[in-house]
Amino acid sequence: MTDPMHVCLFDIDGTLIHTGGAGKAALFEALRTGFDIAQPTDQVAIHGRTDRGITRDLFRHHGIADRSEHWERFREEYLRHLPDQMSRRSGAVLPGIVALLERLQSRDDVLLGLLTGNMRAGASLKLKHFELDRYFDFGGFGDEHLDRIDVAREALAAAQNRLQNPVDVDRVWVIGDTPGDVRCGRAIGAKVVAVATGDSTHEQLLATNPDHLAHDFSDVEAVYALWS
Ligand SMILES: [Mg+2]
Incomplete structure (x- = not known):
């Protein structure tokens, strides 16, 4: 055997x-374009966590209800911004x-x-x-x-x-x-x-x-x- x-x-x-910060930048862009959050908080820990967990905390901080349609909107916006952020940064x-x-x-x-x-x-x-x-x-x-x-x-x-x-x-x-x-x-x-x-x-x-x-x-x- x-x-x-x-x-x-x-x-x-x-x-x-x-990624040269592209992941975090795309998270923040998703809050800006998907939820009109002009200044996303820097107070939520990101490294070593899950996207779902990070998003729940960002939503909580900014008073966005943690509902599945919000998560889906966030996800779509993040995935829309990520390629652009990757290409603009030197990862x-x-x-x-x-x-x-x-x-x-x-x-x-x-x-x-x-x-x-x-x-x-x-x-x-x-x-x-x-x-x-x-x-x-x-x-x-x-x-x-x-x-x-x-x-x-x-x-x-x-x-x-x-x-x-x-x-x-x-x-x-x-x-x-x-x-x-x-x-x-x-x-x-x-x-x-x-x-x-x-x-x-x-x-x-x-x-x-x-x-x-x-x-x-x-x-x-x-x-x-x-x-x-
Ligand atoms: Mg890691």
Whole structure:
């Protein structure tokens, strides 16, 4: 009998790419054009959260009822603004990511997936912009879940669905750039790889006690060794 598959669940923002602030700018533009909010608040935390959770808090702050038609309007406006904001800002694929994804994808004992707070269509737009969409065709997303832990559960269920077999949680890996990624990885029993290429510092991530911590993935061999 062959060993079970490794399942590698990647966060997007701050882990695979940075958008140069395009995601946040598109959120704010959606409030402006969809809800006439001239000055969206900077008081709502964004990093490591879900789009649905961020939006609920933005709605609350600005006195917008948290109803499904408002969420749908927000979602449409956000997706309308995101490509424009992406093209106007200098985002980038983060160091070592393409080489790491190429090596992992070439293996028949590794399944690549997403575990992101982005809404599904937003994740797709961001990855296509940087030509990373070819590595991913399933995951957990932030369209419905307020809490990232529920996104992790969705991603794990999607992996089980893909493999048609129960997943060995000892071989599930969550790769992310915030304490929220570490927390949701732990909640599903996964191993966690943290990388300080996003908004959280190396020290902040160290305090969350991940299984592996890197300043970035420019030393591809060092991180790839986790799966060899
Ligand atoms: Mg992130």
